[in-house]
Amino acid sequence: MSGKNNKTPLISVKDLAVHFGLRGGGFGKRPVVRAVEGVNIDIAPGSFFGLVGESGSGKTTLGRALLRAVPITRGELTYDDGEKRYDLATIKKAELKEYRSRAQLIFQDPYAALSPRMTVRDIIAEPLEVMGLTDSREETDERVREIAAKCRLNLEHLRRFPHAFSGGQRQRISIARALVSRPKFVVADESVAALDVSIQADVLNLLKEIQQEMGLTFLFISHDLSVVAHICSQVAVMYLGRLVETAPTRQLFAAPKHPYTKALLSAIPSLDPDDRGKAQKLEGEIPSPTNPPPGCKFQTRCPFAIDICRKEEPKLDTTGNDHNVACHRWQELME
Amino acid sequence: MSSLIDVKNLTLQFDTDEGRITAVDDVSFSLKAGQVMGLVGESGSGKSVTAKALMKLNPSNAVYGEKTSISLHLENERIEIMDLKTTTEMKVVRGGAISMIFQEPMASFAPAISIGDHMTEQLQIHTDMSIKKATEFSIEMLSRVGISDASTRFKQFAFELSGGMRQRAMIAMALSTKPKLLIADEPTTALDVTIQAQVIDLMKDLVDDFGMGIIFITHDLGVIAQTADDVAVMYLGRLVEQGTVRDVIRTPAHPYTKGLIAALPRMDDLDAPLEPIPGDIPSPLERPPGCVFNTRCSVAIAGKCTVEIPQFFNVSKSHKVACHLVQQEAQKT
Structure with a gap:
């Protein structure tokens, strides 16, 4: 398995912060949204890295920050695939364009992401043309056909327009477009959330297959823990x-340590009708990021919060075996 | 207990430029008061159209089958929904005896009308409450569904509420006319799991308190x-x-139901491969002859499933399935 510490991580993030200034607030200070604050992660090459959380948790912003699609407020962010190394926090425009061919994004909504006026061939070819990665039309066509076949698209589909396709096929077109520039790192943001279960299973199997075949590294953003459990290694x-x-998948699902993770796992509706009423319920909602609570950000909903949780923000502590948790009381709560 | 709603031979077609297409084909079911019926299927299966048909909410190009009958049994009255013709006649049912909550609560509230105005407007249409009484009652309903600081929320607009809060407000609104039947169309699909769990709990409490029937549409x-x-x-x-x-969930009999369950990522077995049902749901313009599922079914019987429409067959007293193969197997033994 991947994820060994002696390998250079493909993506390395240290104390990353992304803040957005909001308009309004009248005179004086503008309100600031701390969408991402003090995040540290290493993503090993070849891994399928899952990022989960509710809406408003900042997972999409973190994903965009790793693609350098939003400005970075503070912290270090590096990409290193062995051939190329980019310091993304200070990257220049020309270099950023190069980085785009190595790091790509697959969107959530396959209906909104594809232009209705372009043929499937043109949609998939667009990144190659924009980034100038091919020298001739023949070469472009060759690359398009190659990736279309990998994504199990029929070659005669290439001449059609997106409206002729079902949700699952559209998502395969989006995947082909993201992969045509032969990236090393792909951010998939809720890429199966809009699909029916059967199509979802098909797209997940495809992503897994392609990831192994092309040796890709995935950041898989999702609110659906059961999907993440099946596809991610970390x-x-x-x-x-x-x-x-943060933890290796099996460990996280077998022995979650943070009360929030436990609550998330418990909220997944079980397929067993006899499990009714057994779920441990979490009250309230995620607070607004413009006005976060002091101390641990989860204290307003945490059934175990005590004084220290309301005053001091817990650090992400290592508990061994690559398992890290940010909770003042995790040790006590394990007993 | 007698049933609350009986749907018999519901068939619904739409006249379109490309011809008449069948959206619902000979569907029958009943629901008792205080019970929840789940209606499951992929997008394009006709779940929402079926639900809307119970209030004749479908657009004007909808053509109902001749044998279709939908009867709603209220305390001392029986309403034949197919006999209601005008909008005025439909008022008893729409928002009165039957309420509906939708998947996307943002789209169900008008952006420039406050939550409170939405709620009092329908009370004025369906009850004889005064404005003052309707306001008090609506605020009470908002707190009943777990919205804190209800009198402030009452004055706010949909964009000022979070997704979970909006869905609660939607539920409060749907329930304030005390419907006998609530149709919930994917009410938790757009919500986070923790909020989904809260909304499910809320709906269960409401069934117990109000004794209504719920038709719960979902793909989950x-x-x-x-x-x-x-x-x-x-x-x-x-x-x-x-x-x-x-x-249905423990011992699914139809190959389609089995397929839906096999495609789910299961938490109790992380090694289980995800098995998609091959192919896509066909367009309603190309309805396959025989069993509608035959084009994607791996166990279809040649010459039978592609020709003959399977009828319901009881596998147990409380469980029936429309599948030639299941019926054949059962008759062998």
Whole structure:
């Protein structure tokens, strides 16, 4: 398995912060949204890294920051695939364009992501043309056909327009477009959330297959823990801009340590009708990132919060075996 | 207990430029008061159209089948919904005896009308409450569904509320006219799991308190397992399997239901491969002859499933399935 510490991580993030200034607030200070705050992660090459959390947790912003699609407020962010190394926090425009061919994004909504006026061939070819990665039309066509076949698209589909396709096929077109520039790192943001279960299973199997075949590294962003459990080797749980727990998938699902992770797992509706009422319920909602609570960000909903949780923000502590948790009381709560 | 709603031979077609297409084909089911029926299927299976048909909410190009009958049994009255013609006649049912909550609560509230105005407007239409009484009652309903600081929320607009809060407000609104039947169309799909769990709990409490019937439409079998008493599985406009939640989820009989369950990422077995059902749901313009599922079915019997429409067959007292293969196997033994 991947994820060994002696390998140079493909993506290395240290104390990363992304803040957005909001308009309004009248005179004086503008309100600031701390969408990502103090995040540290290493993503090993060839891994399928899951990022989970509720809406408003900052997972999409973190994903975009790793693609350098949003400005970075503070911290270090490096990409290193052995051939090329980019310092993404200070990267220049020309270099950023190069980075784009190595790092790509697959969107959530396959209906909104594809232009209705372009043929499938043109949609898939666009990144190659924009980035100038091919020298001739023949070469472009060759690359398009190659990736279309990998994504199990029929070659005669290439001449059609996206409206002729179902949700699952559209998502395969989006995947082909993201992969045509032969990236090393792909961010998949809720890429199966809009699909029916059967199509979802098909797209997940395809992603896994392609990842192994092309040796890709995935950051898989999802709110669906059961999907993440099946496809990712490593998982990070995010809450209000902070990482609260990171661990190898099996470990996280077998022995979650943070009360938030436990609550998330418990909220997944079980397929067993006799499990009714057994779930441990979490009250309230995620607070607004413009006005986060002091101390641990989860304290307003945590059934175990005590004084220290309301005053001091917990650090992400290592508990051994690559398992990290940010909770003042995790040790006590394990007993 | 007698049933609250009886749907018999519901067939619904739409006249379109490309011809008449069948959206719902000979669907029958009943629901008792105080019970939750789950209606499951992929997008395009006809779940929402079926639900809307119960209030004749479908657009004007909808053509109902001749044999269609929908009867709603209220305390001392029986309403034949197919006999209601004008909008005025429909008022008893729409928002009165039957309420509906939708998947996307943002789209269900007008952006420039406050939550409170939405709520009092319908009370004025369906009850004889005064404005003052309607306001008090609406605020009470908002707190009843777990919205804190209800009198402030009452004055706010949909964009000022979070997704979970909006869905609660939607539920409060749907319930304030005290409907006998609540149709919930994917009410938790757009919500986070922790909020979904809260909304499911809320709906269960409400069934107990108000004693109404709920038709719960969803594609999520986990949500069904945790809420429904009975389940109906729909594919391309036809019901293919019906039974109690234990029957259908624990011992699915139809190849389609089995396929839906095999495609789910299961938490109790992380090594289980995800098995997609091959192919896509066909367009309603190209409805396959015979069993509607035959184009994707791996166990279809040649010469039978592609020709003859399977009829419902009881595998147990509370469980029936429309599949030639299941019926053949059962008759062998």
